[in-house]
Amino acid sequence: MTEDQHVPFGMPRPGAVDVATAVPETPAGNGVTSAPGAKATPDTVGINVEAEARASGVFDVIADLDRELVGLDPVKMRIREIASLLVVDMARRRFGLEAERPNLHMCFTGSPGTGKTTVAMRMATVLHRLGYLAKGHLVAVTRDELVGQYIGHTAPKTREVLKRAMGGVLFIDEAYYLHRQENERDYGQEAIEILLQVMENQRNDIVVILAGYRDRMDQFFSSNPGMGSRIAHHIDFPDYDLDALVAIARIMLDRQRYTFSSGAEPAFRELMSRRMTQPRFANARSVRNALERARLRQANRLVSEGRLVTRDDLMRIEAADIYKSRWFTEAPDADSLDGGIASAG
Amino acid sequence: MHLTQGTFSYLPPLTDTQVRAQVQYALDNNWALSVEFTDDPHPRNFLWEMWGLPMFDMRDPAAILLEVQRCRDAYPARYVRVNAYDRQLGRQTTALSFIVQRPTNETGFRLERQEGPDRQVRYTLHAYATDRASGERYEG
Numbered sequence: 001m002t003e004d005q006h007v008p009f010g011m012p013r014p015g016a017v018d019v020a021t022a023v024p025e026t027p028a029g030n031g032v033t034s035a036p037g038a039k040a041t042p043d044t045v046g047i048n049v050e051a052e053a054r055a056s057g058v059f060d061v062i063a064d065l066d067r068e069l070v071g072l073d074p075v076k077m078r079i080r081e082i083a084s085l086l087v088v089d090m091a092r093r094r095f096g097l098e099a100e101r102p103n104l105h106m107c108f109t110g111s112p113g114t115g116k117t118t119v120a121m122r123m124a125t126v127l128h129r130l131g132y133l134a135k136g137h138l139v140a141v142t143r144d145e146l147v148g149q150y151i152g153h154t155a156p157k158t159r160e161v162l163k164r165a166m167g168g169v170l171f172i173d174e175a176y177y178l179h180r181q182e183n184e185r186d187y188g189q190e191a192i193e194i195l196l197q198v199m200e201n202q203r204n205d206i207v208v209i210l211a212g213y214r215d216r217m218d219q220f221f222s223s224n225p226g227m228g229s230r231i232a233h234h235i236d237f238p239d240y241d242l243d244a245l246v247a248i249a250r251i252m253l254d255r256q257r258y259t260f261s262s263g264a265e266p267a268f269r270e271l272m273s274r275r276m277t278q279p280r281f282a283n284a285r286s287v288r289n290a291l292e293r294a295r296l297r298q299a300n301r302l303v304s305e306g307r308l309v310t311r312d313d314l315m316r317i318e319a320a321d322i323y324k325s326r327w328f329t330e331a332p333d334a335d336s337l338d339g340g341i342a343s344a345g
Numbered sequence: 346m347h348l349t350q351g352t353f354s355y356l357p358p359l360t361d362t363q364v365r366a367q368v369q370y371a372l373d374n375n376w377a378l379s380v381e382f383t384d385d386p387h388p389r390n391f392l393w394e395m396w397g398l399p400m401f402d403m404r405d406p407a408a409i410l411l412e413v414q415r416c417r418d419a420y421p422a423r424y425v426r427v428n429a430y431d432r433q434l435g436r437q438t439t440a441l442s443f444i445v446q447r448p449t450n451e452t453g454f455r456l457e458r459q460e461g462p463d464r465q466v467r468y469t470l471h472a473y474a475t476d477r478a479s480g481e482r483y484e485g
Contacts, residue, residue, distance in 0.1 A: 163411060163412070205408075
């Protein structure tokens, strides 16, 4: 159905008005930096790329990311680079230097609890601010939501998820489960094919981010070369060191209006250094769980003491609340300890 | 004969950009969209065949346009329309419905007159297309 088939109609059609003709021409060198969408003439004028970026609010999001997420320097660097590329791309388009829309599909690898989902959410906001995504929401799914249980179930299911994620980011956690090497008739393959098709054909409407462990992700890409080649950005999330974990704990407590007493912080550091060596350590998630446990113990202590509590008491977590953790009281034999709750404090 | 049914029926056919804008308007109003197709264009045939289920929880028009395109590809010679359903209590009805594809050769209708008692005449519309079996109506 094309424009020229139309029967002429005696009314102005708002949708048909060309944007270029609707916007009054501004003289070159005047208002170019302030009117987004206006075409700049080559050679004569410059665009302040940095001012553009600031106006779009992208670097606010990145600054938030810097402030709220501890460590992760390589990740922040890559996100800053991607954001800069997109800003420069916008500027280039204003000079009529048409470039193909960059490939934005990404792969986040790293241990659990290193902030992959959080960063993906910020990425969605960044892309939305830059105008690469219409809505900028995040739809997080795993294999269960993409792969069906019988023949003919997978395609509609995958397509449904993809449609929900249109205009935003589709975040596939532990994406390597989509591919089951031992079973070549697994329905996961069908989901991968539909994903690939949409990732290729609807690049303007959706950004797909795959996440998972590094080694298994590499394996996944080697058995699905089509997937690997369609992903431009591979970002590795490093594990946190002890200082970073304590800093994370401080931020988490601050957000919930708690504080460590002077003795509690070294105690927590000690707890984390023990926890880090144990299996199923989940970085920031383990920190959160340890703090949840500490809050429970603090509440229990306050109730059983049976005295008047002050505002300060309610906010403070004491060293005793932390030393009661089973990582201190029990023998650190992980097999006997970790019955079910993977990263309990 | 240009079929005039639904919203915007007296406007020229909408372009994809315009369809996208209308779908965006429906999404902004929290209406659920669905895609339907038919090759029986009689005005009283309001129950067209559904292309998949109605789409809830969509955020972006791209999702609906994806289904529209899939339906067009599957049925290039049929009418395709987009419906928007307003589920709000008190309304609960189709809020917007417009044609997004029509066959290249729209054959139109003939008027039939049936003589009744007392020189009464009953009028009825008959779509030429329905003389042929479903699926062969708009080919060639």
